[in-house]
Amino acid sequence: MRILHTMLRVGDLDRSIAFYTEILGMQLLRRNDYPEGRFTLAFVGYGSEDSEAVLELTHNWDTASYELGNAYGHIALAVPDAAAACAAIKARSGKVVREAGPMKHGSTIIAFVEDPDGYKVELIQRQ
Known part of the structure; x- marks a missing residue:
């Protein structure tokens, strides 16, 4: 599966x-x-x-927007360099909502961006 x-x-x-x-x-x-x-x-x-x-x-077709709800979390993508990914996303007019840096209770480098509907996308730095 x-x-x-x-x-x-x-x-x-x-x-x-x-x-x-x-x-x-x-x-x-x-x-x-x-x-x-x-x-x-x-x-x-x-x-x-x-x-x-x-x-x-x-x-x-008949629905222009949705409530995101409070159970949904985010989509996660692996990137080789989270800071560089944020810079590239901003250069393409994307919205970075959390700059690259270590996660709150750990050392993994992460960042968050937001899609046009408000869904969060996490960027996780993986070499």
Whole structure:
């Protein structure tokens, strides 16, 4: 068994696809409209769905925004240099909400960015 994807509901699909592809460097793997259900699914990730876990971005055509809730945490991405990743994200107009530095009760270097819908993405420095 393996994790296939994590689904996020997004208010503006094109804006979200731009964030995950242009700011975080993922690829748009596939996008399908479901007119009878009035929704679109877009899958983004760093590799093929055959071997990598990906994100499913779900856009319900009649919903402009969502409440994030208090149970959801974040998506985590491994990066070789968290400070450099933050600088690159800011250069692409991404929002860094916690600069790179050691985690509160440890030594792992982390940072956090926020997508257009307010979802947090943690950057974990791994060499």
